[in-house]
Amino acid sequence: MASVPLRLTDHAYDVLIGPGVRASLPDVVRRLGARRAVVVSARPRAWVPDTGVETLLLAARDGERDKTLATVEALCAEFVRFGLTRSDVVVSCGGGTTTDVVGLAAALYHRGVRVVHLPTSLLAQVDASIGGKTAVNLPAGKNLVGAYWQPSAVLCDTDYLTTLPRRELLNGFGEIARCHFIGAADLRGLPLVDQITASVTLKARIVEADERDTGVRHILNYGHTLGHALEKETGYALRHGEAVAVGTVFAGRLAGALGRIGPARVAEHQDVVESYGLPVALPAEADPGALLRLMRHDKKAVTGLAFALDGPKGAELVSDVRQDVVAHVLDEMPRAPLAALIGDTAPDTAAPETVAPETART
Known part of the structure; x- marks a missing residue:
């Protein structure tokens, strides 16, 4: 088991990584002094460990369709009915959309x-x-409503990953691949648990330096500006990690067009992304004009287009990038039909079984 500490001025917690670490949940809840817990799970009951206290189990669904303010409101209403207090605890069990939605509900409730x-x-x-970071989507774009609310613990049980379909694993590799350009060592070929630990360690150190995303933390969005636009433009048919992978290739090309990096480093972006089996081309169906409009809604953009880009000093936020340069790089990107970009893994896209829709007390 690996333990990665994350230490902030007024809050600290550990990220535990390894097989079976979800069994630590009762100890975590006991340490917090909670008398009640609400577990919000997008996974089967058998995947949810005992909390050690009176618990309300609520069903969730991973996926962008439920990443809304309506879902947050529904969760908070259940918290009220259960009598959850500020001294109690909420537990998320699921993918990234579940941790985002549950985290925002916990941040807002009481x-x-x-x-x-x-x-x-x-x-x-x-x-x-x-x-x-917690957030939900609006019709205008991804993650536009949210809050900063640090967890009290994160338990990354790698046993969960053995159940994932191949495409869902690739989705995660999109985030690992972009770490190559924001300060991580070359993670290709390492055991998966080591890749996870290195990625978490890198993010923890960046968050410690800039919790509220006012400076260096912007580099964690490497590949995300175009990535989020691609998700929206494809109706989320392109998954987050897949879209970030394409966005990472684009970021390398844009940095090259701006003279920030040379041709070899530009090519390295595509080489790294391809080595993880991820897409490197824009969906042929994507409208470049629509992508530009969506990128203007990015949270980093204040007076114009902004991107986290590689450069002589490493990755950094570059603001006010000229629209004509961005448009030119988009036009020069390779293109492929959306079905071809996800076709590698199309037969293996079924989501893991979810908890039945009713709630239950345990």
Whole structure:
């Protein structure tokens, strides 16, 4: 088991990584002094460990369709009915959309109740559950309404990953691949648990330096500006990690067009992404004009287009990038039909079984 500490000025917690670490949940709940827990799970009952206290189990669904304010409101209403207090705890068990939605509900309920994450997807273990960012989508774009709410613990049980379909693993590799360009060593070929630990360690150190995303934390969005636009433009047919992978290739090309990096480093972006079996081309169906409009809604954009880009000093936020340059790089990107981009894994896209829709007390 690996333990990665995350230490902030007024809050600290550990990220436990390894097989069977979800069994630590009762100890975590006991340490917090909670008398009640609400577990929100997008996974079967058997995947949810005992909390050691009176517990309400609520069903969830991973996926963008439930990443809404309506879902947050519904969860908070259940918290009220159960009598959850500020001294109690909420537990998420699922992928990145579940940790995001549950984290935001915990941040808002009674102006903040403690939350523990049990991420069950690779994407959630290496990124979404770490660092305290919570958010839901609006029709205009991804993650436009949210809050910073740090968890009290994160339990990355790698046993969960053995149940994932191949495409869902690739989804997580999109976040691991972009780590190559924001300060991680070359993670290709390492055992999966080592890749997870390295990715979490990198993110923890960046969050410690900039919890509220006012500086260096922007580099964690490497590949995400175009990635989020691609998700929206494809109706989320392209998954987050897949879209970030394409966005990472684009970020390398844009950095090259701006003279920030040379041709070899530009090519390295595509080489790294391809080595994980991820897509590197824009969906042929994507409208470049629509992508530009969506990228203007990115949270980093203040007066113009902004991207986390590689450069002589490493990755950093570059603001006010000229639209004509971005449009030119988009036009020069390779293109492929959307079905071909996800076709590698199309036969293996079924989500793991979810908890039955009714709630239950245990």
